[in-house]
Amino acid sequence: MYYEYPMETYLEYPILIAQDAVLLLFILYYTGSTRNALAYSGIFFGLWNILVLKKWIIGIALNLCTLISASSKFLQLQHLWHTQDSGQASAMTWGMATYTCATRIFTTLMTTGDIAVLIRFIVMLLLNCWIVFAILKYRKKPEDKKKED
Template sequence: MYQNISNLLSIVTIGACFVQKIPQILILKKKKKTNGISLTSLLLDLFSYTVMTSYNYINQYSLLSYMEYPVILFEQMIFLYFVLKCDDRIDAFAVVAAFCYLLFTVCLITERIPAIVLTFLIPMCTPISASSKIVQLIAIIQTKNGTSISLLTWLLSAFTNITRIFTIWIDSSDILLLANYTVSAVLSSTIMFFAQYYKRQTKVD
């Protein structure tokens, strides 16, 4: 019974992740402003998603238990591109950095970089993921502007993290993954709250 519920939640989670970043990307394309969006946060998330995807893939976990990571990773790349484009920061350095990132990713999933490296990297994902969200939260608070932030994106983020806590518990009970999803769920909810708060403040002003 629990396994059936877990499988259903996994499908729902993956479905939600297919559209998770789209509202944020659409807002960015419309406003062409990155107010309240932290580039540092995006890069930290990119690293975290990459490591998590590679870790699950190398350990041959059920695809349903982590498929949202490659999906979100792809969306994150698109989101990052638009942020860089809006800030006019697509230059030679960005191209070289992108190439180095792709090379690093390929080496991880093909185990050109020994799999044991992922064992050391995966515990870092929770603090890195938490840091990225804290940085994003600070950016919103410092700018006092949440107009460029998609509430739906962060709502979906919190929702998928919560569902993953259950599915991972049923599927593998991996403590590292459970900790990562729990922290992410709390911080995603916090970002959504502050973004909504400053959106309302902006309307009042």
């Protein structure tokens, strides 16, 4: 609203930020870092309430949501590297996320051309591609499953 962009360009951010924060909390919880999850939750909710005070805070918030999104994706990558097993991670789901980032880059270029938003989606596109490649690399092949049995 501060930048007078069309409503569709900023309405999704609260949902995306919350989604990435929840993913990050689940990863921290299931890796045994519950104390870190509680600290991050407090910081997240505190910053969320401060967000609406000034225009410059919106700029910082956009950079922070890039950091939060990148952190959740980086932790997913770290887990994939550590276990060397894609487990239940879906290459199709992450592929759709990659496609969404690519389309958002295009729509941002066509509607606002906002550099901060473009950087965010380019970073997310690269990390999503990396996750897709890691899932494909570490997924179990049929012959691997037979060896386990």
